[in-house]
Amino acid sequence: MSEEQGVQGVASVLRLGYSGGSWGRLFFLHSAAIGVSLFMQAGHVEVKFEPLGRKVDVGRGTQVLRAAMTAGIAMDTPCGGHGTCGKCRVFLSGSVADPTETERSLLSEEEVARGMRLACQSRVAGACTIEVPESSTLEAAYQILAGPNGAASVGVSDPVVRKRFIALPEPSRDDAAPDLERVEQALGAVSTDVELMRVLPERLRDAAWRGTFVLYDSRLIDFEAGDTSGACYGMAFDVGTTTVVGVLLDLVTGDQRATCSRMNPQTRFGDDVLSRILHATQEPGGLAALQEAILDEIASMTQRMAEDAGVALGHIYDVTFAGNTTMLHLLAGIPPRALGQVPFVPAFHRGLAWSAADLGLPIHTRAGVHIFPV
Known part of the structure; x- marks a missing residue:
């Protein structure tokens, strides 16, 4: 084998x-x-x-x-x-x-x-x-979409991440609309955060008002100079007790671009979930050490897959994590004490929606992170 x-x-x-x-x-x-x-x-x-x-x-x-x-x-x-x-x-x-x-x-x-x-x-x-x-x-679940010239391409129905290359009209005396309003005239109503708003005006002007807008649902997460609409990627990880496996996916074509598998580094704190729960709850700094171990490994795997596929880390906009209940708690840095006590109640059941910055992942700062329901 x-x-x-x-x-x-x-x-x-x-x-x-x-x-x-x-x-x-x-x-x-x-x-x-x-x-x-x-x-x-x-x-x-x-x-x-x-x-x-x-x-x-x-x-x-x-x-x-x-x-x-x-x-x-x-x-x-x-x-x-x-x-x-x-x-x-x-x-x-x-x-x-x-x-x-x-x-x-x-x-x-x-x-x-x-x-x-x-x-x-x-x-x-x-x-x-x-x-x-x-x-x-x-x-x-994929469908054939007609391009602007009638050409067929493979896409994902209702993707969460979308990139649109747009040439906006430049401001003039006759058109002095605010920058964000000018963007919304092309994209529709969007929300954004203060960090992007602080850099968006200069980026628009430096790019001569031509560039690619990155949308996450209805949230504007970036503006990139030039046409980068074809560079749109996501990742997913299965965090097992002993093994971690990741996949890098092209969100435009649906193609799998790279995979990577590693041993879960948390095994040095214990081979099974119970020993890791005990380490997280009884050892000073135990939970932080367990989370740091898995996040460092995921960061390393991310860099490896991006390098193998020739993909820029900043063009990865969505990440999803699946795993057993304990592994997902440790990944998120959520205390797992209740998981080791009857009636074994998890801290969450529905999926969690965070950002890459919340976990310190080396991808686009505003990329979405989804932790699968337990």
Whole structure:
């Protein structure tokens, strides 16, 4: 097994259409890797995915969705893999597990008899072939968009990050509108922060009023000289107890540009979540040390992926983190004490929406950071 295969499968979460303080649709884009934790299990079997012809070795009992992750197959899971949307339908042949109650409630008897299962619910019982319909893949969430000259391009429906190159009319005696009003005449109503407003007037004039506006939902987060509309990237990380996996994604084309996997450096504070909870709560500065360890590793992985893909760090505008409840608390620097005590109550359940500056990430200062719901 190659080094590339010997990493834990990552579910990179893309957030599309977040607005008004509520989470929009969530998708998983799965990286091509075979998990270290899976590799260490006994009783591995071969799973073949059609029509892509990809083969992976996973342990018996592995979730089909997790196996798809390791094969680098992007499946559409709007419900986050909780078995409520029924989108991740696949056909299994060979060693097929009995359907779960959730599958019976979402699939017809005829579909179950034909071997249809939900990837987020079914598990690998033995060597098998899994057919993944196109309608179950993340690509189904992308659509062909017509360009200004009628050319076709691949885009994301309602992307959260948008870049628009615009040539604004320069102020004159007949048109003395304020700078922000002039921008809004082209973009529509936007909000921004004081830091950007302090530099925007000079940037507009230095660029002769021609440049690219970067929008995050309805928030203006930057103005870049020239046409940089094609340079728009996002990242996602799966923060596991032992392994961290990241993916760099082109938000314009939907292409995966780079991946990176590392061991979670928090293992030096304890191999399991309980030992890390104890370290965070009982050791002076324990929580800060755990957070610093994981954020430093993520920063290093970010720089590596950007370098591999030839992407400027300042053109990364969105990051999403998935992981178990304890890992996400430690990542966010939220005290995890209650997670180690009955009734094991987390500090948050809905997703958290922050900025890159809140975590000190080496990407665009106003990039959005989303911590997946726990």
